[in-house]
Amino acid sequence: MTRFSFQIHATDGKARTGAIQMLRGDIRTPAFMPVGTAATVKAMKVEDVRATGADIILGNTYHLMLRPGAERVARLGGLHKFMGWDRPILTDSGGYQVMSLSDLRKITEEGVTFASHLDGSRHMLSPERSMEIQRLLGSDIVMCFDECPRADQPRDVIARSMEMSMRWARRSRYAFDAGAEHAGRAALFGIQQGALDESLRKASADALTDIGFDGYAIGGLAVGEGQEAMFATLDFAPDQLPTDRPRYLMGVGKPDDLVGAVERGVDMFDCVLPSRSGRNGQAFTWNGPLNMRNARHAEDSAPIDERCTCPVCAKYSRAYLHHLHKSGEILGAMLLTEHNISFYQQLMAAMRTAIAEQRFTAFAADFRRDYFGR
Numbered sequence: 001m002t003r004f005s006f007q008i009h010a011t012d013g014k015a016r017t018g019a020i021q022m023l024r025g026d027i028r029t030p031a032f033m034p035v036g037t038a039a040t041v042k043a044m045k046v047e048d049v050r051a052t053g054a055d056i057i058l059g060n061t062y063h064l065m066l067r068p069g070a071e072r073v074a075r076l077g078g079l080h081k082f083m084g085w086d087r088p089i090l091t092d093s094g095g096y097q098v099m100s101l102s103d104l105r106k107i108t109e110e111g112v113t114f115a116s117h118l119d120g121s122r123h124m125l126s127p128e129r130s131m132e133i134q135r136l137l138g139s140d141i142v143m144c145f146d147e148c149p150r151a152d153q154p155r156d157v158i159a160r161s162m163e164m165s166m167r168w169a170r171r172s173r174y175a176f177d178a179g180a181e182h183a184g185r186a187a188l189f190g191i192q193q194g195a196l197d198e199s200l201r202k203a204s205a206d207a208l209t210d211i212g213f214d215g216y217a218i219g220g221l222a223v224g225e226g227q228e229a230m231f232a233t234l235d236f237a238p239d240q241l242p243t244d245r246p247r248y249l250m251g252v253g254k255p256d257d258l259v260g261a262v263e264r265g266v267d268m269f270d271c272v273l274p275s276r277s278g279r280n281g282q283a284f285t286w287n288g289p290l291n292m293r294n295a296r297h298a299e300d301s302a303p304i305d306e307r308c309t310c311p312v313c314a315k316y317s318r319a320y321l322h323h324l325h326k327s328g329e330i331l332g333a334m335l336l337t338e339h340n341i342s343f344y345q346q347l348m349a350a351m352r353t354a355i356a357e358q359r360f361t362a363f364a365a366d367f368r369r370d371y372f373g374r
Contacts, residue, residue: 002021002022002023003022003023003184003185003186003187004020004021004022004186004187004214005020005021006018006019006020006021006029006215006244006245006246007019007021008244009356010355010356010358011355012354012355012358012359012360012361013263013360013361014238014239014263014264014265015030015262015263015265015351015355015360016029016030016265016267016355017029017030017351017352017355017356018267020215020246022088022140022141022187023140023185024080024086024087024088024140025055025087025088026055027055027056027088027268028055028348028349028352029246029267029268029352030258030262030266030267030268030269030348030351030352031055031056031267031268031269031348032054032258032268032269032270032271032344032345032347032348033054033056033057033058033090033268033269033270034049034052034054034057034058034270034274034275034341034344035057035058035060035270035271035272035275036049036057036058036059036060036083036085036089037059037060037063037272038060038063038064038067039059039064039073039079039082039083040083041057041275041337041341042275042276042279042337043275043278043279043330043333043334043337043338044275044334044337044338044341046083046084046085047084048338049085049341050085050087051311052310052338052341052342052344052345053342053345053346053348053349054341054345055087055088056087056088056089056090056140056141057085057087057089057090058089058090058091058092058270059079059089059090059091059092059137059139060091060092060094060097061091061092061093061094061097061130061133061134061137061143062092062094062096062097062098062125063097064079064091064133064137065094065123065125065133066116066117066118066123067118070132070133070136070137071136073136073137073138074136074137074138078136078137078138079091079137079138079139080138088140088141089137089138089139089140089141090139090140090141090142090143090189090270091134091137091139091141091142091143092143092250093130093134093143093144093145093146093172093191094125094130094133094145095112095125095130095145095146095147095148096148096219096250096251098112098114098125099112099147099148099149104120107147109164109167110124110126111124111125111126111127111129111145111168112124112125112126112147125145126145126171127144127145127168127169127171127172127175128171128175130144130145130172131145131172131175131176131179132175132179135176135179135182135186138182139186140185140186140187141186141187141188141189141214141215142176142186142187142188142189143188143189143191143217144168144169144172144173144176144188144189144190144191144213145168145169145171145172146165146168146169146191146193146219147161147164147165147168147193148193148219148220148223149161149193149195149220150223150224151195151196151220151221151223151224151225151229152224152225153195155197155200158193158194158195158197158200159194159197159200161193162193162194162200162203162204165191165193165204166193166204166207166208166211169190169191169207169208169211170211172188172190173188173190173211173212173213176188187214187215188213188214189213189214189215189216189217189246189248190208190211190213190215190216190217191208191216191217191218191219191250192204192205192208192216192217192218192219192220192237192240192241193219193220194220195220195225195233196225196229196232196233198233198236201233201236201237201240202240205237205240205241206240208241209241209242213245214245214246215245215246215247215248215268216241216242216245216246216247216248217247217248217249217250218234218237218238218241218247218248218249218250218266219250221233221234221249221250221251221252222249222250222251222252222253222257222271223251227254227256227257227260230252230257231260231261231264234249234260234261234264234265234266235264238264238265238266239265246267246268247265247266247267247268248266248267248268248269248270249261249266249268249269250270251270251271252269252270252271253269253271253273254273255284255343255344255347255367255371256367256368256371256372258344258347258348258351259347259351259364259367259368260364262351262355262360263360263364274337274340274341274343274344275337275340275341277289277336277340278333278335278336278337278338278339278340278341279333279336279337281293281325281332281336282336282340283304283305283321283336283339283340283343284339284340284343284344285304285305285307285308285343286305286307286308286343286367286370286371287305287370287371287373288370288371288372288373290304290318292304292318292321292322292325292332292336293322293325293326294322297318297319297321297322298319298322298323299319300317300318300319300322301317301318301319302317302318303316303317303318304316304318304321304336304339305339305343308339308342308343308346309342309346310338310339310342310343310346311338311342312335312336312338312339312342313339316335321335321336350363351363
């Protein structure tokens with residue numbers, strides 16, 4: 001089997017469907033990656049995650065380096081063995097969490113010195129250390145180290161940050177390639193930055209393409225700028241990246257975000273939303289989100305979603321799920337998380353089919369009509 005390859009099987013407008021081939025299995029695109037922050041997709045067993053249709057999950061470099069520690073995971077056989085998942089894992093670089101979770105941090109050309117949100121201990125994360133941690137974890141898709149500034153920063157601040165991220169991307173490439181054994185079985189993705197600015201995004205894409213990566217991520221979006229601004233950026237950002245490589249929109253998003261981004265040429269996504277919402281009583285359906293804590297569900301014997309094929313909808317009623325969440329029972333979080341991740345995978349499968357059958361525009365219109373009820 002190949003280390004990494006990407007085939008586009010069909011296109012419909014800018015929307016693409018295809019497959020990434022890796023040593024641990026194929027990833028059908030467009031793909032949604034459930035987030036397994038601390039070596040677990042919260043409230044789910046890995047076999048149940050796989051049963052939803054997920055081909056790949058995401059692990060978090062920042063959290064795993066702090067607890068249980070990348071070296072410990074390596075001694076225990078790597079992240080796949082540690083958590084019992086035998087298919088591809090993408091690990092983020094740790095940069096975003098350093099910026100968002102640590103109040104005490106210092107950014108230099110070398111990297112970022114920060115205080116752990118767990119115990120205040122001091123750590124240094126650089127492109128080289130990020131590559132080392134992801135190698136120790138045994139990641140299949142490795143993300144280069146970058147900085148993700150807020151989109152509302154002045155243009156010169158965003159430009160300087162983007163330029164440093166591109167220097168860090170080159171250092172990430174060198175460090176990744178130096179780990180010959182890992183580089184021989186894993187892939188490395190670069191991350192485009194530049195916030196909402198088209199010219200900065202273009203400069204970032206050109207720099208990344210010059211370095212050369214297996215795939216390209218669109219970073220710096222879904223950080224508070226709103227869907228309209230995000231879509232406006234996605235109207236040009238994916239087109240600036242190589243057409244023959246996967247395009248990964250990081251940290252997105254709501255079901256309607258996914259449909260809109262696929263329309264604009266994105267192939268891969270991750271987000272904590274389906275699992276976090278499930279733990280908080282929100283269920284996603286083809287007719288929009290539901291708050292299962294609402295009293296109107298207390299005597300409703302219908303499933304969450306009549307169109308959903310997941311085991312939760314096949315067996316449990318809205319009334320029962322309402323009861324579990326009102327009672328604070330752990331099972332409520334487990335069942336709604338399973339449903340939500342199943343729904344997301346059904347949505348991705350439906351988009352893949354619609355693209356292959358050249359009817360994606362009609363699919364997207366029907367989805368929005370049903371999802372928003374208008």
